[in-house]
Amino acid sequence: EDQVTQSPEALRLQEGESSSLNCSYTVSGLRGLFWYRQDPGKGPEFLFTLYSAGEEKEKERLKATLTKKESFLHITAPKPEDSATYLCAVRGNTGKLIFGQGTTLQVKP
Amino acid sequence: EPEVTQTPSHQVTQMGQEVILRCVPISNHLYFYWYRQILGQKVEFLVSFYNNEISEKSEIFDDQFSVERPDGSNFTLKIRSTKLEDSAMYFCASINLAGVAGELFFGEGSRLTVL
Numbered sequence A: 001e002d003q004v005t006q007s008p009e010a011l012r013l014q015e016g017e018s019s020s021l022n023c024s025y026t027v028s029g030l031r032g033l034f035w036y037r038q039d040p041g042k043g044p045e046f047l048f049t050l051y052s053a054g055e056e057k058e059k060e061r062l063k064a065t066l067t068k069k070e071s072f073l074h075i076t077a078p079k080p081e082d083s084a085t086y087l088c089a090v091r092g093n094t095g096k097l098i099f100g101q102g103t104t105l106q107v108k109p
Numbered sequence B: 001e002p003e004v005t006q007t008p009s010h011q012v013t014q015m016g017q018e019v020i021l022r023c024v025p026i027s028n029h030l031y032f033y034w035y036r037q038i039l040g041q042k043v044e045f046l047v048s049f050y051n052n053e054i055s056e057k058s059e060i061f062d063d064q065f066s067v068e069r070p071d072g073s074n075f076t077l078k079i080r081s082t083k084l085e086d087s088a089m090y091f092c093a094s095i096n097l098a099g100v101a102g103e104l105f106f107g108e109g110s111r112l113t114v115l
Helices: none
Strands: A003-007 A010-014 A019-026 A033-038 A045-050 A056-059 A062-066 A070-075 A084-091 A097-099 A103-108 B005-007 B010-013 B019-024 B031-037 B043-050 B053-057 B065-068 B075-079 B088-095 B110-114
Touching (some): A003 A084, A003 A097, A010 A019, A019 A033, A019 A084, A033 A062, A033 A070, A045 A062, B005 B088, B010 B019, B019 B088, B019 B110, B043 B065
Parallel strands (some): A010 A103
Antiparallel strands (some): A019 A070, A033 A084, A062 A070, A084 A097, B005 B019, B019 B075, B031 B088, B043 B053, B065 B075
16 A cells, blocks of 8 residues: 655754655655645645656755655755645555645744 | 636535535646545545546545536536535645646645534
8 A cells, every 4th residue: 555654743943954854655656756835724836756766856945855765855944934834745556646644844033 | 827726715514515616727637636635634635537537536535426527627526415524625636647747736725614
């Protein structure tokens, strides 16, 4: 059964304090690992797709990496506007996305 | 930038009533999805729809649920007889490839409250 586990559940950082979010997964035939950002009461907003181990993608202060068993979302020098819930999801052979429970990030000024 | 639009943004209904949630996917997209998120829980897959038929559905998607693409633009989720536990955010999503690769684009969601 395809499964995604994210850690930590919640993370509090001071502005400028870099950290990483973890996403561990098991999937039959990985067809992509996805990172989304979700603000309260809103829909998931696409950030990155990673397809193979060793792949990395960057966008502003965010960098996503992928291994055969997990993905990391690195946040460098975060700002308060980076506060949100970050969702990891995988697509396997069935085509649907399976989401983790998310990491809620709070960045304090 | 193209986006997935959903209506209504919030609907309050009485238990046992029928509800229809509407979505307009991005115009050149081929695969359509409904997901739901109960407050404080994971985003859960409900159903995928391609070429005017359901391609996959989850255990949650029982006989009380149905989906339809009544015209070339709208994609609807109907709940025939709502239950208290149907209270959740319902997200519509679409993708421009036949489910093989690429990212899903999500709408802003419809919040359903069942009293």
